[in-house]
Amino acid sequence: MVRFLQDVSNNVDCKLNNRSIKRPDASYTIKPPHIPNRRPGWMKLKPNGIVYPNIVVEIAVNNQSPTKLLNDCERYFSRNTSIRVWIGITYWRAGRKFWVGWAERRRGGVGATMHTEMDWPPGHCSIDEQTDIIYSIPMATIFGPNITIPPNISQNLLIDTDEIRLEILNYV
Amino acid sequence: MVTRRQSTARTNEGSVASTTNSSNSISATGAAFDLPKFKKLFDQVYNQWFQTTLIREDLRKTVESTDISIELFEKLTLNRQFQRYITLVDGRIRFDEPPSDPHGEIVGCVIEMISTQVGGTNSQATFSMTSDNGSIPSRCF
Numbered sequence: 001m002v003r004f005l006q007d008v009s010n011n012v013d014c015k016l017n018n019r020s021i022k023r024p025d026a027s028y029t030i031k032p033p034h035i036p037n038r039r040p041g042w043m044k045l046k047p048n049g050i051v052y053p054n055i056v057v058e059i060a061v062n063n064q065s066p067t068k069l070l071n072d073c074e075r076y077f078s079r080n081t082s083i084r085v086w087i088g089i090t091y092w093r094a095g096r097k098f099w100v101g102w103a104e105r106r107r108g109g110v111g112a113t114m115h116t117e118m119d120w121p122p123g124h125c126s127i128d129e130q131t132d133i134i135y136s137i138p139m140a141t142i143f144g145p146n147i148t149i150p151p152n153i154s155q156n157l158l159i160d161t162d163e164i165r166l167e168i169l170n171y172v
Numbered sequence: 173m174v175t176r177r178q179s180t181a182r183t184n185e186g187s188v189a190s191t192t193n194s195s196n197s198i199s200a201t202g203a204a205f206d207l208p209k210f211k212k213l214f215d216q217v218y219n220q221w222f223q224t225t226l227i228r229e230d231l232r233k234t235v236e237s238t239d240i241s242i243e244l245f246e247k248l249t250l251n252r253q254f255q256r257y258i259t260l261v262d263g264r265i266r267f268d269e270p271p272s273d274p275h276g277e278i279v280g281c282v283i284e285m286i287s288t289q290v291g292g293t294n295s296q297a298t299f300s301m302t303s304d305n306g307s308i309p310s311r312c313f
Contacts, residue, residue: 019263021242023256025279028290057282061275068268075261087286089278142290157289159282167281171274 014056015046016078024076027053030147040146044082052082054142060090066099066121070114077105077112085142086112087159091168092121098168099124100133100161104141118161127165127172135159210238214248217267222254225270232267239263 014022029051035043043051056076060069069088076083086103101116117133118125125131137157139149217235221227240248245260252258257268 015242019242019260021245021260023259025256025275026283026286028286055286057279057286059275059278059282060269061272061278062269072259087282089282091274091278139290153290157286159285163285164278164281167277168274171277 014052014076014081014083016075017080020075020078022072022075024053024056025059026057028055029053030143034147036146040144042082042144043147044080054082054084054144056083056086058086058088060088062091062093066090073103073112073114077103077110079110082144084144085137089164090121090124091127092124093172095122096127096172097121097124098127098165100135100159100164102135102137102159104137125161125165127168131161131165133161135161205238207244210235210240211248214265218252218254218258221267221270222252225272227267236265236267238265240265 014024014027016022030043035051039051045051058069058072060066069090073086073088076086084105087100088102089098089100091098099116099118099121101114101118103112103114105111106113115135117135118131135158137159139153139155139157142157143149213231214235217227217231220231240260240263242260245265248265249255249258254270257270259266259268
């Protein structure tokens with residue numbers, strides 16, 4: 001079976017407007033065979049003819065400003081892109097704290113609606129304490145209107161923040 | 173949207189990004205723009221940043237205050253090992269913090285988490301965990 005989404009980490013550029021480019025840490029784009037012949041209007045193409053990714057992932061470690069992460073998140077949901085979901089993680093080594101959140105496009109079509117259960121830095125969660133937070137992102141949000149979700153894919157994408165926390169703990 | 177043993181969901185609206193001040197910029201399209209000189213300066217800044225994670229502030233300011241096109245940005249940055257950490261925001265180059273561990277490990281963890289859920293039942297499909305470098309392909313096999 002062909003994978004529905006492909007990792008396009010090697011095709012990193014996301015042109016956000018005529019003067020901005022951002023390169024996410026990872027992104028997931030719907031493969032052409034799964035795009036209807038009549039491409040949905042919301043789905044936009046990058047200059048190279050490939051559709052914009054549905055998911056972008058951004059990780060910030062250490063001193064990167066949380067404001068910068070948030071501003072970049074906003075930019076991903078510009079009117080020129082068709083990015084559906086942003087997943088962001090920030091880890092502050094000195095404070096042994098981390099933050100995980102996700103965002104979707106606003107109903108109006110531009111900008112981000114952020115979802116998080118964690119306080120924003122500097123009040124974010126300690127990596128030494130269990131969070132018990134699992135974000136559940138509807139696949140319908142990820143795939144977008146008029147794209148058929150394969151039956152073997154669950155209804156929600158689960159982002160287990162404790163799994164991320166434990167991964168960080170493995171290396172610090 | 174979130175499961176938690178004891179709490180209610182909270183949703184925050186993100187704020188609109190601020191833009192850079194263009195009043196004192198040098199335009200890459202302007203008559204005074206010297207491309208070879210700028211490229212040399214960019215290379216100097218990139219190499220300094222790549223090797224030490226620090227950039228001399230005056231050099232950073234010069235590069236980051238120069239207004240350039242997307243085409244020039246790609247020409248300057250593509251196929252650089254740290255290209256993923258260089259962003260163009262409203263025509264201005266921005267050097268982000270270079271990756272340090274466990275950046276790659278977190279990326280790998282999240283990729284695995286997502287991939288196993290959006291990849292259907294194909295048990296042979298796996299992801300390369302290296303996704304910390306824009307010039308190295310990371311694909312499903």
